[in-house]
Amino acid sequence: MDRKEADSASPRGRQRENQRERLILAAETRIATSGVASLRARDLAGDIGVALGSIYNLVTDIDELILIVGSRTLTKLDAALGEAATAHAMANPAGAIERLIAIAHRYRAFASQHRFLWRALFEFRLAEGRDVPDWVSADLKHIFRNIVEPLNTLMPWAEAEKRALMAHTLFCAVHGVVSLGLQGKMVAVPAEVVDQEVEQLLRLTCAGLLQEG
């Protein structure tokens, strides 16, 4: 019978799985140090000691490789933000605000620390026709949960849907400040100033929210 997926128990499949993993690692390393734009099939083949064509036995595309690395980055980001989210207790609104700020600062730190991996998440454009893979939505749900939780304390009067929308808005807004600030397309802003900016933005927004309730 023709199996499409290699049996991961057989020695053949084991070897294959190992190579694929090494390929992903190599891609991740290259993206992390030189940016997604400088990923070369031939370099990767050299990295894992395999012929050029073999890349295409392990992966259908270079794009698939980039997506896989993106998935890993998103998971790391989720972990980092989750950690920051537990840093502050959150019984009162003040605590909730601090937690939101902590998450935002962690986001900025992640972006600084994994500059190229983080950029790859947003720079990468799917080839026309392919749609966003499932893991994106999955990981994003996790991340958003961390933001919704403080919002439950800050805007208890609002419906869940409103809070979800606010979480989306805040995430995007903070992302905008971090993204444009760090990569200095317009004006390069030092990390500490970016932190100040997101902090100010969140404090003001939350002040507005509390006033509203």
Add this chain to the structure above:
Amino acid sequence: MDRKEADSASPRGRQRENQRERLILAAETRIATSGVASLRARDLAGDIGVALGSIYNLVTDIDELILIVGSRTLTKLDAALGEAATAHAMANPAGAIERLIAIAHRYRAFASQHRFLWRALFEFRLAEGRDVPDWVSADLKHIFRNIVEPLNTLMPWAEAEKRALMAHTLFCAVHGVVSLGLQGKMVAVPAEVVDQEVEQLLRLTCAGLLQEG
């Protein structure tokens, strides 16, 4: 004597200038309809009825072409936002807030209307080593002025520098919501909802600002 720049008064220079303009127009059209990633030197040569190599007599690079188109886009954006900025009078804080919202909505509309041109502004990454051209800073100063003006009304107690930073923060935040919202990398958000989001964000932030003063 060897002139490097073609004399734009001589018939030779005239012709050259004309071709260059047609090239820029062709590039702009192609970017506007298919995105910057699908710009091809050969296509452009065909568009303006010229041999492949001639492209490089009119422009040093395809990148230069993209930068020029970016400059034009930024100028259009500046004009659009400037128009929106005059829509609301601004004697009192309420008017200032409305003006900020009007500008943000215009920004969203511009992004929707000139989707690919607008994206090209942010997607394009300068080749390593080259730095941001001057016109970027120039046009951005214009754009920021439109944001700083309402802020003068909203936070008169703050130093000019603080207001400039706030303008930067607000621009980036709105950009983030528009950018991630429209291009639906995570979740595709319809234009009206994006407008709601930026409006809410600005109202809350401004409420916070007024409270602070």
Add this chain to the structure above:
DNA sequence: TGTTTTTTTGAACAATGTTCAAAATCGAGG
């Protein structure tokens, strides 16, 4: 008109992702 200068041309090159027929390798049966 003949000569010199400038411009235009398009063939050629380099870099890249991807394919595929052939070679190498493997695994099971004798």
Add this chain to the structure above:
DNA sequence: CCTCGATTTTGAACATTGTTCAAAAAAACA
């Protein structure tokens, strides 16, 4: 341990791109 069919690996070849440059064409000039 050897053989043979199946599977995997290989790397040469192809397609697509940006860019260059020697030669041809055009223009300017005397």
